[in-house]
Amino acid sequence: MTNVAVLPTAALSAQQITLIRRTIANDCNDAEFDLFMAAARSAGLDPFRKQISPLVFNKNKPDKRRMSIITTIDGLRVIAARSGRYRPDENEPGLSYDPAEKSPTNPLGLIKAVVKVYIDDKPVTGVAYWDEFAPISDEWGEDPATGRRKPTGKKTLDTGGNWGRMPRVMLAKCAEAQALRKAFPEDMSGLYEGAELDQARASDVLPSEAVATQDRDDRLARIGGANAILFQLFPNAPLENVVLGQVFDRLAERVSEIESLQLLDWFESANRAPLQEFWARAGGDALELKKLIERRRVELGRVPV
Structure with missing residues (x-):
């Protein structure tokens, strides 16, 4: 209380x-x-x-x-x-x-x-x-x-x-x-x-994107590497350890492949914490990825059902 x-x-x-x-x-x-x-x-x-x-x-x-x-x-x-x-x-x-x-x-x-x-x-x-x-x-x-x-x-x-x-x-x-x-x-x-x-x-x-609620050191210790971040790129697929320098390219490629707003919503929700960590460690690239996701959301919203 x-x-x-x-x-x-x-x-x-x-x-x-x-x-x-x-x-x-x-x-x-x-x-x-x-x-x-x-x-x-x-x-x-x-x-x-x-x-x-x-x-x-x-x-x-x-x-x-x-x-x-x-x-x-x-x-x-x-x-x-x-x-x-x-x-x-x-x-x-x-x-x-x-x-x-x-x-x-x-x-x-x-x-x-x-x-x-x-x-x-x-x-x-x-x-x-x-x-x-x-x-x-x-x-x-x-x-x-x-x-x-x-x-x-x-x-x-x-x-x-x-x-x-x-x-x-x-x-x-x-x-x-x-x-x-x-x-x-x-x-x-x-x-x-x-x-x-x-x-x-x-x-x-x-x-919510700028303030990390987790201790970054603890998270890095759990995932077993200071130069990589765990993402789930596909539903029901295992987590993928993506090297920090390759995160933007890998995620940008994945976002461009997504063909529905429902799947894009899942992608953002499933990777909320890793995306926050990406922002903390590479703010410029994370901001560009955020803009790319927003553009993809607009594109998918214009696709006829």
Whole structure:
């Protein structure tokens, strides 16, 4: 049973609710606003203190529009503290570096952050990898021939926010948020620290595709290889271990062979976790594969029955 206190939303005046609607939740439609306020009540967090807020993706694309509920790391800590079972780690986050990884998209050469929290004095670990969470996206430039913008083929780190100024802090927040959700799944399910979704905002993908709920190291240990991912390409067929460098070509070939929307739905559902892992390990190729699947879905939808 949850120990989270309920936000006394009934005590909010009509003027306060209107203020939240016009400011914090100004991107929301009516249904999204109702859902956000219900989530705030359920989590016991205060929108006015920025403990919780809505984030709308693809605002101008009705078919892809989605809302995610985001919190600050302090908001997640508040929920944990109310349980009476939470204790933060007294040590600094564990940060891993690799000088060979230093680049304009990774100024410090950060690899991962590891943070522990304690529930009933038992440690729970959260891990966040730089490549999975840093807001890295395609660089765009002007095509001299057409005057239109197009990808340059390079990647860029969004330094407009805190990732450029305090990368260690941002990565550690992502790791701590994952640890807190693992420790208190009933109270924090569906709540994400804002930093966890910065890459989704930069790359225009849905939150569910950007935030991995599994520990990648554990998964790699289970499948027995750090350079391959298990996929099920055909119904009733055994799993196929596809080398990372061949995943895009192999899956693109398979998607092009699919002849029905029903089979395409099965393919995406059966491979949901492996596709998320592919995104975490090769974001650019995964995004191109996502676009290819969407194009195939449109093509199959136009095929006469």
